[in-house]
Structure formats: C-alpha cells, structure tokens
Amino acid sequence: MTVTAAVDFARVNGGRFVDELKALLQIPSVSTAPEHAGDVRLAAEFVAAELRRIGMENVRLIETATAGHPGGHPLVYADWLHAAGKPTVLCYGHYDVQPAEPLDEWKSPPFEPTERDGNLYARGAVDDKGQMWMHVKALESLMAADGTLPVNVRVIVEGEEEVGGEGIAAFVREHGDALKADVALVSDTEMFAPELPTLCVGLRGMIYTEIEARGARTDLHSGMYGGAAPNPFVALAQVIAKLKDEDGRILIPGFYDAVQKPAEDELKAWKALPFDEEHYRETEVGSVALTGEPGFSVLERTWARPTLDVHGMPGGFIGTGAKTVIPAKALAKVSMRLVPDMSPAETFAKYKAYVESITPEGIQLEVRLIHSGDAIVVSTDNGYIRAATEALREVFGRETVFVRGGGSIPIVGDFVRELGIPTVMMGFGLPDDNLHAPNEKFHLANFHRGIESIVRFLGRV
Amino acid sequence: MTVTAAVDFARVNGGRFVDELKALLQIPSVSTAPEHAGDVRLAAEFVAAELRRIGMENVRLIETATAGHPGGHPLVYADWLHAAGKPTVLCYGHYDVQPAEPLDEWKSPPFEPTERDGNLYARGAVDDKGQMWMHVKALESLMAADGTLPVNVRVIVEGEEEVGGEGIAAFVREHGDALKADVALVSDTEMFAPELPTLCVGLRGMIYTEIEARGARTDLHSGMYGGAAPNPFVALAQVIAKLKDEDGRILIPGFYDAVQKPAEDELKAWKALPFDEEHYRETEVGSVALTGEPGFSVLERTWARPTLDVHGMPGGFIGTGAKTVIPAKALAKVSMRLVPDMSPAETFAKYKAYVESITPEGIQLEVRLIHSGDAIVVSTDNGYIRAATEALREVFGRETVFVRGGGSIPIVGDFVRELGIPTVMMGFGLPDDNLHAPNEKFHLANFHRGIESIVRFLGRV
Numbered sequence: 001m002t003v004t005a006a007v008d009f010a011r012v013n014g015g016r017f018v019d020e021l022k023a024l025l026q027i028p029s030v031s032t033a034p035e036h037a038g039d040v041r042l043a044a045e046f047v048a049a050e051l052r053r054i055g056m057e058n059v060r061l062i063e064t065a066t067a068g069h070p071g072g073h074p075l076v077y078a079d080w081l082h083a084a085g086k087p088t089v090l091c092y093g094h095y096d097v098q099p100a101e102p103l104d105e106w107k108s109p110p111f112e113p114t115e116r117d118g119n120l121y122a123r124g125a126v127d128d129k130g131q132m133w134m135h136v137k138a139l140e141s142l143m144a145a146d147g148t149l150p151v152n153v154r155v156i157v158e159g160e161e162e163v164g165g166e167g168i169a170a171f172v173r174e175h176g177d178a179l180k181a182d183v184a185l186v187s188d189t190e191m192f193a194p195e196l197p198t199l200c201v202g203l204r205g206m207i208y209t210e211i212e213a214r215g216a217r218t219d220l221h222s223g224m225y226g227g228a229a230p231n232p233f234v235a236l237a238q239v240i241a242k243l244k245d246e247d248g249r250i251l252i253p254g255f256y257d258a259v260q261k262p263a264e265d266e267l268k269a270w271k272a273l274p275f276d277e278e279h280y281r282e283t284e285v286g287s288v289a290l291t292g293e294p295g296f297s298v299l300e301r302t303w304a305r306p307t308l309d310v311h312g313m314p315g316g317f318i319g320t321g322a323k324t325v326i327p328a329k330a331l332a333k334v335s336m337r338l339v340p341d342m343s344p345a346e347t348f349a350k351y352k353a354y355v356e357s358i359t360p361e362g363i364q365l366e367v368r369l370i371h372s373g374d375a376i377v378v379s380t381d382n383g384y385i386r387a388a389t390e391a392l393r394e395v396f397g398r399e400t401v402f403v404r405g406g407g408s409i410p411i412v413g414d415f416v417r418e419l420g421i422p423t424v425m426m427g428f429g430l431p432d433d434n435l436h437a438p439n440e441k442f443h444l445a446n447f448h449r450g451i452e453s454i455v456r457f458l459g460r461v
Numbered sequence: 462m463t464v465t466a467a468v469d470f471a472r473v474n475g476g477r478f479v480d481e482l483k484a485l486l487q488i489p490s491v492s493t494a495p496e497h498a499g500d501v502r503l504a505a506e507f508v509a510a511e512l513r514r515i516g517m518e519n520v521r522l523i524e525t526a527t528a529g530h531p532g533g534h535p536l537v538y539a540d541w542l543h544a545a546g547k548p549t550v551l552c553y554g555h556y557d558v559q560p561a562e563p564l565d566e567w568k569s570p571p572f573e574p575t576e577r578d579g580n581l582y583a584r585g586a587v588d589d590k591g592q593m594w595m596h597v598k599a600l601e602s603l604m605a606a607d608g609t610l611p612v613n614v615r616v617i618v619e620g621e622e623e624v625g626g627e628g629i630a631a632f633v634r635e636h637g638d639a640l641k642a643d644v645a646l647v648s649d650t651e652m653f654a655p656e657l658p659t660l661c662v663g664l665r666g667m668i669y670t671e672i673e674a675r676g677a678r679t680d681l682h683s684g685m686y687g688g689a690a691p692n693p694f695v696a697l698a699q700v701i702a703k704l705k706d707e708d709g710r711i712l713i714p715g716f717y718d719a720v721q722k723p724a725e726d727e728l729k730a731w732k733a734l735p736f737d738e739e740h741y742r743e744t745e746v747g748s749v750a751l752t753g754e755p756g757f758s759v760l761e762r763t764w765a766r767p768t769l770d771v772h773g774m775p776g777g778f779i780g781t782g783a784k785t786v787i788p789a790k791a792l793a794k795v796s797m798r799l800v801p802d803m804s805p806a807e808t809f810a811k812y813k814a815y816v817e818s819i820t821p822e823g824i825q826l827e828v829r830l831i832h833s834g835d836a837i838v839v840s841t842d843n844g845y846i847r848a849a850t851e852a853l854r855e856v857f858g859r860e861t862v863f864v865r866g867g868g869s870i871p872i873v874g875d876f877v878r879e880l881g882i883p884t885v886m887m888g889f890g891l892p893d894d895n896l897h898a899p900n901e902k903f904h905l906a907n908f909h910r911g912i913e914s915i916v917r918f919l920g921r922v
Contacts, residue, residue, distance in 0.1 A: 032782030099784055105679070163782055190685075204684060208783045217747025218566070219898035222770040223665060223868025224651075226798050227709070227762035228741075230752045233771035233793075234705055241702035244695055246821060248688070280689075286678025289823040291691045301688035309683040310694035311786050316773030317794060321493030321624055322669045322831045323560055324796060324868075325772050325897055332694075333778060335785060337687050360707060362750040370783050407684025407785075436786055437680040 003459035005145035010137065010451045017137045017451070018120065018444060020050070022113040024095075024129050025122040031073055031096035031163045040073045040159050043095040043129075047136070047157050051078040054140040055147075056155065064160070064167025072167040073159030077178075080139075081152045087461055088152035090181035090421070091139070092411060093132025093188065094161035097124035098436045105438035118444055125442040126429040131187035132157055134428070134447060138454035150459050154181055158411070161188075164208070164371025165410050172411070172418045183384040183461070184415045187450065189405050189427030190435075193274055194443075197392035197453075199385060200425035202262075202303065202404030203412060205338035205375035207348045211236060211355060212366045214329045222324040230362030232330035233316060239365070240332060242358050244308050248292040248301075250336075252354045255306065255347065260340045262304045266402075270299045273401060284431055303404035306347075307337045337406060344372035373410025378422055384461065388424045391456035395449050407435075426453065464920035466606035471598065471912045478598045478912070479581065479905060481511070483574040485556070485590050486583040492534055492557035492624045501534045501620050504556040504590075508597070508618050512539040515601040516608075517616065525621070525628025533628040534620030538639075541600075542613045548922055549613035551642035551882070552600070553872060554593025554649065555622035558585035559897045566899035579905055586903040587890040592648035593618055595889070595908060599915035611920050615642055619872070622649075625669070625832025626871050633872070633879045644845040644922070645876045648911065650866050650888030651896075654735055655904075658853035658914075660846060661886035663723075663764065663865030664873060666799035666836035668809045672697060672816060673827040675790045683785040691823030693791035694777060699821050701793060704812075705769050709753040709762075711797070713815045716767065716808065721801045723765045727863075731760045734862060745892055764865035767808075768798045798867060805833035834871025839883055845922065849885045852917035856910050868896075887914065 010017070029043035030036040044061055052059040056078035064072035073096060081088070100110035100123045108114035113122035120130070135155065142149050156179060158168040172179060189200040215230035244250050262270075277298050281290050292301040301307070315330035317323035338347055352367040359365045378385075380402055389400040405425070412423045428450035434440045471478070490504035491497040505522055513520045517539035525533035534557060542549070561571035561584045569575035574583035581591070596616065603610050617640060619629040633640060650661040676691035705711050723731075738759050742751050753762040762768070776791035778784035799808060813828040820826045839846075841863055850861040866886070873884045889911035895901045 032780065032784065034781075099778070099780060101778070101780070102680075206684070206785075208785065215746075215748045218895065218900075219563070220746065221868060221897040222768075222772065222796060223667070223798060223866070224892075224896065225746065225763065226768035226770050226867060227753045227766055228751045228759045229746045230748050230750070231770050233774060234701060234769075237698040237701035237771065238707060240695060240698035246699060285676075285681065285686065285690045287676045287691050287823045288825055289691070290689045291821075291823040292688045298689045302686065305688055307683075307687035308695075309687050309692050309785075309787055310698065310777075311683065311784060312777030312779045312788070313694060313774040313791075314779035316771075317560070317562070318773045318775035318779075319493065319560060319562070320495075322794070322796075323493065323562075323772060323897065324667075324669065324770075326770055327773070330774075333783070335683060335783075337684060360752075362748045362752040364749055405684070406687060407682060431685075434679065435685065436682040436784065439679075 002142060002145045002150055003456060006141040006455045007452050009144045010141040010455060014448050018447065021130055021133045024133065025113040025124055026111055028111045029096050029159065030099050031160050032099060034071065037071065040096055044074045044076050044159055047076045047095050050136055051076065051155060054136065055143045056080050056139065062171065064171065069166055069170065075168055075171060076157040078155040079153065080149050083149060083152045086151045087182040088154060088180065089458060089461060090179055090184040091135045091153060091155045092184055092186045093135055094128045094158045095132060096159040096162050097129065098162050102438060107439055119441040120444055121439055121441045123440055125440050126433045127435045127440065128161065128188045130442040130447055131428060131450065134187055134450040134454055137451045138458065141451065141455055142458060151461050154179060166371065168411055169414050172414045176418050179419060181419065181421055183421055184423040186409060186412060186423050186425050187427050188409055189425045190429030190431060190433065191427065192401050192403050194430060195396065197396040197398055197400045199388055199400050199402055200405045200427060201380055201402045202377040203375060203409055204406055205342065205344055205373045206335055206408040207338065207344050207372040208335040208370040209348065210368045210370060211239065211332045211334060212329060214364045215362060216326060216328050219328050220326045222326045225326055229326050231326050232363060235360040235363040236313060236330055236332045238360050239355055239358055240310060247294055250306065250308050252351050254350050258341045258343065259306060269402065275299060302406040304339055306339050306342060308334065310334050337408065338375045340375045340377050342375060344374060348372065373408045374413035376413045376416065382422055384422060384424050387460040388426050388457050391453050391460055394456050395453045426457065463603060463606045463611055464917055467602040467916045468913050470605045471602040471916060475909050479908065482591055482594045485594065486574040486585055487572055489572045490557050490620065491560050492621050493560060495532065498532065501557055505535045505537050505620055508537045508556050511597055512537065512616060515597065516604045517541050517600065523632060525632065530627055530631065536629055536632060537618040539616040540614065541610050544610060544613045547612045548643040549615060549641065550919060550922060551640055551645040552596045552614060552616045553645055553647045554596055555589045555619045556593060557620040557623050558590065559623050563899060568900055580902040581905055582900055582902045584901055586901050587894045588896045588901065589622065589649045591903040591908055592889060592911065595648055595911040595915055598912045599919065602912065602916055603919060612922050615640060627832065629872055630875050633875045637879050640880060642880065642882055644882055645884040647870060647873060647884050647886050648888050649870055650886045651890030651892060651894065652888065653862050653864050655891060656857065658857040658859055658861045660849055660861050660863055661866045661888060662841055662863045663838040664836060664870050665867055666803065666805055666834045667796055667869040668799065668805050668833040669796040669831040670809070671829045671831060672700065672793045672795060673790060675825045676823055677787060677789050680789050681787040683787045686787055690787050692787050693824060694774065696821040696824040697774065697791055697793045700816055700819055701771060703819050708755055711767065711769050713812050715811050719802045719804065720767060730863065736760060763867040765800055767800050767803060769795065771795050798869065799836045801836045801838050803836060805835060809833065834869045835874035837874045837877065843883055845883060845885050848921040849887050849918050852914050852921055855917050856914045887918065
C-alpha cells in the first residue's frame with residue numbers, strides 16, 4: 001500500500017516539510033524586479049536540488065533568456081517515467097513571487113517566514129511556493145514509501161508566472177514533446193471556503209497594459225503654466241473615466257461581444273455555494289459597498305464577467321507635502337480580466353483603438369501591452385477530475401465543489417492549446433490568504449492536507 | 462554719489478557674488494522634506510551670517526516652530542534704520558527650495574551649481590536663492606560705497622515659501638510692528654521676455670489639496686476581486702474627470718462666482734506684449750497643443766483665470782513591470798490657482814462639498830487642504846512703482862511692462878492685509894528658467910542687472 005505508507009511518511013515528516021518551505025520563502029524571488037534576478041535563480045536552484053534529492057531524474061534548469069526575452073528566469077524540470085502503462089502527470093508550479101510592497105503594512109517581514117495562529121506568513125507562502133512545495137513533498141512521500149511512483153511524473157516549475165510566463169509559454173510552444181503528459185496538475189488556486197474541497201474549472205484571462213500620457217516637454221510650474229499646459233494626470237483621469245462607467249460597465253466598443261455566459265447548470269451550482277455577499281463585503285473586502293455590473297452576482301462578476309482595474313499611476317510628485325508641478329508625463333497601469341471566449345489580442349486592439357480615439361487635447365498617448373493570457377474552462381466530465389474529487393473526499397470527508405477563479409494562470413491555456421491535455425486545478429489556499437497583498441499566508445493545516453490529497457490523487461490516476 | 466559707487470562695487474565684485482551664491486545653492490534646503498530640516502536651517506544661518514558681515518543690524522533667526530506648526534523653519538531678520546526721514550523698504554525673499562525630483566532629468570546635479578552658456582544651473586538658482594541674493598548683494602554694494610544706506614531697510618527671508626509660508630504669515634499677523642515699512646520689495650517673479658524689464662502687478666492665489674480614496678480594507682488581487690472590490694484609482698479618475706471638463710472649464714458649482722475680470726486697459730496692454738501663442742507652445746511648453754478655457758488668450762488663462770491641476774497620484778504599484786493589485790487606497794494631489802476676488806477658504810469649501818457629493822460607490826473620500834494663499838492685484842499708480850520703472854529704465858534702457866504672474870506669492874497678500882503696504886515685484890527670472898522643474902537656472906547677466914536695478918531702486922525711493 002504505497003499510498004497509505006506515503007501518507008504516513010508525510011504525517012511523520014510534516015514539521016521538516018514546513019522548515020524546508022520556510023527556507024525557500026526566505027529567498028526574495030521577485031520576478032518583476034531586475035535587482036532580484038539572482039534571488040530568482042537561487043530559488044530555482046533550491047527547488048532543483050530538492051527534486052534531485054528525493055529521487056527525481058533528469059533534473060535540470062532550462063534557461064529561458066533569449067535575445068527576444070532578455071532577463072528570462074529559468075524553468076526547473078524533473079521527471080520519473082518508470083511506471084510502464086500508467087498515465088503521465090505533469091506537475092506545474094512557480095517559484096517566483098509578487099513584489100512585497102507596501103512593506104510597512106506587513107506585520108512580520110515578507111521574507112522572514114513567521115508562524116502565527118496556525119498560519120505561515122510570508123510573500124509566496126501560498127502563491128505559489130507553498131503549494132508548489134506540496135507537489136514536491138507528495139512526490140517525496142510516495143518515493144519514500146517504496147522507491148517508486150504510482151504514475152509517470154514530469155515536474156515543471158517556472159520563475160515568471162507573476163510577470164506573464166513568457167519563458168514557459170515559449171518552451172511549451174517549441175518543445176512540447178519534452179512535457180508530453182496525459183494531464184496537468186496545478187495547485188495555484190484556492191478553496192471556496194475553509195474545509196470545503198474545491199476544484200477550479202475555469203479561469204479568467206487577462207491583458208495587462210500601460211497608458212503613457214505625455215503633455216509638455218518638461219515638468220512645468222503649475223502657477224505659471226496652469227491654464228495653458230496640458231496635464232497628463234487630468235488626461236489619464238478623463239480616459240479612465242471613459243473606460244468604465246460608474247456602474248462598473250466597461251465602455252470599450254465591442255468589449256463584451258465574445259463574452260460567453262456560463263451554462264445554466266453551472267450558474268445554478270454557484271447559487272448553491274455557501275456564499276453571502278454581505279459577509280464577503282465585510283470580512284474579505286472591507287469596503288463600504290461592493291461595486292460591479294448591476295444584474296450579476298458577485299460570483300458571476302468575479303468569475304464570469306470581464307473587468308477593468310487600475311493598479312497605479314506613476315509620475316509627478318508623490319512625496320509628502322506639496323509640489324506645484326505639471327508633470328511632463330504620467331502613466332496608468334491598467335489591466336482587464338477576460339472570460340471565454342474573449343481573445344486577448346483582439347481585446348487589446350479594441351482597447352488601444354478606443355483609448356487613442358479619446359486622447360485628450362494637447363496629450364500624446366502610448367498604449368502598451370505588458371502581458372496577456374487566455375481565459376479557460378475545463379470540462380468536469382473526465383477521469384482525472386473524478387480521481388481528484390475522490391482523493392479530496394478521502395482527505396476532507398466531503399464532496400468537492402466546482403468553482404471558477406477570477407485570476408489568470410495562462411499556462412493552463414497553453415497546456416490545452418499546445419499539449420492537448422486537461423488540467424486539474426486543485427488548490428488549497430483560503431479566501432483570506434492575502435495573495436499579492438501584505439501579510440500573505442498559508443494555513444498550515446491546508447499545506448498538510450494538500451500533500452495528502454496529491455498523494456492520493458497520484459495513487460488513483 | 463552713493464548709487465554710482467555702489468554700481469561700480471557690484472560690477473567689480475560680481476564674480477565673488479556668484480561664488481557665494483553657488484555656496485548657498487549647495488545646501489539642499491528642501492522645505493517640504495523632513496529629512497532636509499537640518500539643511501533648511503543651515504541655509505538660514507548662511508544668509509544671516511552674510512547679512513551680519515555686510516553691516517546689517519539686529520540680525521537674527523526667528524523661530525516659527527510652534528505646537529500648532531511643528532517643524533516650522535526659521536525666518537531670517539535684519540535691519541538698518543538710520544536714514545532719518547527716509548522711507549523704509551522691506552526686502553523679502555525665501556531661502557527654501559522645491560524638491561529636486563525627478564533627479565534623473567537633471568543634466569548636472571541639482572545641488573552642484575554648474576555654469577553653462579552664461580546660466581547657473583541648480584535647484585533654487587532663480588527661485589528664490591539667486592533673486593534673494595541680489596537683495597543682499599545690492600545692500601552690500603550700497604553699504605560698501607559709503608557705509609550707509611540711502612533708505613531704511615528691513616530684511617525678512619523665509620524658509621517655507623514652497624510649503625505655504627505658514628510661519629511668516631503668523632509672524633506678520635502677530636508681530637506686524639516688527640516689520641513696519643512703507644513698501645515691500647519682492648524679487649521672486651520673472652521678466653516677460655529677455656531684455657524686457659518687467660514689474661509684476663498681480664498674482665494668482667491657490668489652494669493645494671489632497672483627495673484620499675479608500676476602498677477595500679487591504680490591497681487585493683485584481684483577479685480574485687476585480688468586478689466586486691472598489692478601485693480607488695478608478696474612483697479618483699471619475700472624480701477628477703468631473704472636476705474639469707475637456708475644455709478646461711472647472712465644474713465645481715459656484716467656482717467662478719467671484720472671479721474678477723481684468724480692466725479693459727490691462728487686457729489691452731497684454732495684447733500689446735510681445736507674445737506669440739504658437740511660439741510659446743513650441744518653445745516653452747512643447748506639447749502638441751495648448752489647453753484651457755475657450756474664449757480666453759493664454760495670458761488671460763494663466764494670469765486672470767482660475768485653473769485646476771493634478772500633480773501626482775500616490776498609491777498602488779508604480780514599479781516597472783506588472784503587479785495585479787487593487788490598492789486599498791490612492792491619493793490625488795490637486796491644486797487650484799485662484800484669481801481676484803476668490804476666497805481660498807470659500808473655494809475650498811465649495812470644492813470639498815462637491816467632491817464629497819460625487820463620491821463613487823464603495824469608496825470613502827477624504828479631502829484635505831494642504832495650504833492656501835490669496836490672489837493679489839497691485840495698483841500701478843504709486844511712487845514706488847514709478848521709482849522701480851525709472852531704475853529699470855537706467856539699467857535696461859527700455860520702458861517697463863506690467864504683467865501678472867500665474868503663480869502665487871502668498872506673502873504679498875499678507876503685506877497688503879496685515880501691514881497695509883504695497884509691494885514692488887521686481888523679478889529677473891526668464892520664462893525658460895525651469896522653475897520647480899529639472900534644470901532650473903538663472904541667467905547670470907540678469908543676476909548682475911538685478912543687483913544694479915535694486916541698487917538704483919533703493920537710491921530713488
């Protein structure tokens with residue numbers, strides 16, 4: 001009984017697994033920050049060394065930096081392919097993390113992993129170092145139980161998920177054979193509620209853009225030039241106010257043309273989920289009211305409707321006090337979440353054309369695409385999803401719920417398109433884990449349950 | 462002939478005067494930055510020491526820091542009151558400077574004064590250390606010529622002009638007797654064109670504000686919460702787009718109610734000034750088009766019409782690359798320039814009430830006043846203005862033009878209101894001197910002409 005022995009091994013060694021994760025979390029592998037490139041590579045080497053130690057084979061770093069993609073971070077690859085006649089599972093995760101700013105809002109430093117109340121706090125705790133580490137530890141536990149794995153396994157761990165995943169996308173496109181598998185396993189999503197086993201069967205796509213507004217040639221004094229010189233911030237405000245109306249409806253012509261409505265069954269299942277909008281507003285969001293398109297529930301708005309957000313507006317004077325400058329330029333970081341069947345390229349083209357058409361007088365706008373990813377919906381009618389729900393039932397003693405995620409994991413689309421395989425998105429984060437925000441955490445009980453669930457899933461596939 | 466001897470002294474010592482100014486410009490006396498508080502004091506002491514050295518009396522620093530105004534920077538005071546029966550001139554200047562950011566746009570470092578092509582480049586070169594130093598050097602030259610001054614003189618130099626001048630305003634209000642004079646002389650304005658002697662007879666007032674928008678309790682992931690969580694940047698964009706329409710007209714109810722139109726004579730004189738809007742657009746502003754209210758000339762729009770500008774929007778993610786955050790809060794730094802007879806307090810009240818009335822759903826707004834100042838118009842029909850125009854004619858060989866300034870020098874309003882004295886605004890900056898912007902400069906020929914003009918003005922008063 002490999003699986004039972006592996007589960008026992010994971011229970012006995014759980015404390016060590018957490019200690020190892022802490023060591024990985026201490027490495028500030030912020031993929032968007034050039035100054036952390038060395039840390040990103042260090043994290044890759046850390047993961048590769050552990051895969052080698054637990055008995056995986058062909059472990060290596062695959063460089064992704066090319067002339068067209070300078071500064072690309074390496075992929076970590078490993079496999080074990082000796083389960084003749086059994087399917088091959090492709091385990092995917094990422095070792096890079098979001099920037100930790102604003103630093104002053106962290107209760108403990110983002111790269112000094114700290115346990116409080118059964119949670120492990122650190123940047124990357126749940127997204128995705130902690131969840132990726134569950135895969136590694138599940139493989140170790142199975143391998144430790146009797147020296148083999150119950151299925152063939154390939155592992156691919158990337159270092160650019162938080163910056164668009166260009167390197168892995170190119171690799172999947174060009175070297176798909178090297179990742180040949182029957183199903184992918186991705187643990188980069190969350191459970192719908194504590195204790196509620198959850199599989200994610202849909203993800204929004206995205207386009208992340210910048211609008212740069214240029215007015216005067218140089219910064220000008222607002223006393224002397226105010227009333228004659230164009231103001232890039234006022235211009236960006238006017239543009240943004242025309243991108244989204246006050247009800248949250250996006251005003252880009254044709255934006256909603258390709259949007260697919262979820263099936264009636266799926267909408268009905270969402271209505272049955274334990275979800276209270278007022279409780280969500282109060283405990284998760286904490287704003288005085290929720291926003292978004294009228295006529296859609298919060299779950300529809302965050303899972304099945306496209307949205308537009310502004311993340312920051314660099315430029316001008318942002319210090320304390322007063323500086324009376326009309327800045328020469330200002331930027332808006334604007335992203336849109338897409339749903340099936342919106343094309344990122346077509347959506348960006350519509351957005352760019354519209355923004356250019358509403359350019360305020362005196363201003364020159366440049367609209368840039370930073371990165372993009374397809375939306376995805378996975379069919380629940382396959383043996384891998386069934387194997388996953390059975391594994392989760394054994395661990396949690398409850399039936400699995402199927403949800404969608406509002407976020408984007410572009411690689412899942414690449415797996416469908418380039419490798420022709422479905423993905424099981426089995427995640428163990430919680431709604432209050434503060435992904436991408438200060439005080440990111442991973443509930444440690446879920447770390448251990450996740451390892452056991454993955455062990456059981458691999459045993460059943 | 463005190464005046465002739467003083468002019469000769471200034472010419473002989475001009476090189477030394479510039480060297481001294483360079484030493485003063487090396488002190489980064491950025492009044493808005495708490496970390497530069499020591500530098501601000503150092504600049505005050507530098508000015509006081511020189512006033513003492515040239516023979517001024519009662520030289521002292523006057524502290525302005527109080528419980529209600531912590532961190533206030535000192536005033537520098539000096540006088541020489543032995544010209545019995547002669548009027549008293551109050552020489553005003555400021556030794557503090559604007560922040561130097563963005564640093565990477567300076568061709569030479571902002572606090573390493575550098576001469577290029579007859580100009581002296583440094584933060585504060587013209588605003589106002591260089592122009593304030595003209596006063597000191599004019600007094601030195603007169604004093605050196607025969608050991609006395611032709612009039613009574615008080616000198617007051619502040620260190621908070623760039624942050625609203627609260628300290629000097631309180632001092633003028635509470636200790637007006639200590640500054641008793643017949644006329645004030647302020648050199649903190651510019652010439653309308655090179656070689657064209659200029660007196661400024663009007664200034665816009667201002668209110669500088671911050672709007673803080675708060676949405677969610679903490680930063681949220683835009684994938685997971687986009688479509689439900691309010692976005693403070695989108696909210697601020699919607700508010701700003703409702704503050705000013707695309708023609709540059711301000712939409713705050715009642716905003717224009719008190720605006721005084723300039724007299725027909727003044728408007729006619731402005732039309733006669735050597736000013737070409739297309740040339741101004743191309744050489745000074747450098748934008749593809751000018752903006753502002755239709756139906757008003759550029760000079761009217763920048764001198765006699767109120768305006769609204771946004772200076773920066775702190776918050777969220779401003780690094781390079783992508784971060785998919787819905788920030789919990791964002792700020793907009795918004796200022797308005799006011800014209801006679803707009804009250805700063807009433808204008809702020811109207812603005813605040815309006816902004817609050819258009820608060821987007823899910824957002825909490827806080828509107829804060831950072832500082833404010835009155836608009837001012839000076840009558841040209843007085844002996845001091847005539848003395849100034851005669852002094853300028855002797856130096857430049859041309860008739861003086863009367864202009865207004867778009868900027869704000871709140872102290873000029875305080876001199877009228879609290880001391881009951883008119884101000885002669887005799888400035889020697891040039892339109893391309895980059896006030897408040899990178900590569901601020903002072904044309905050195907104007908520094909020397911300015912000293913001579915002030916010597917001659919003091920000789921005539």
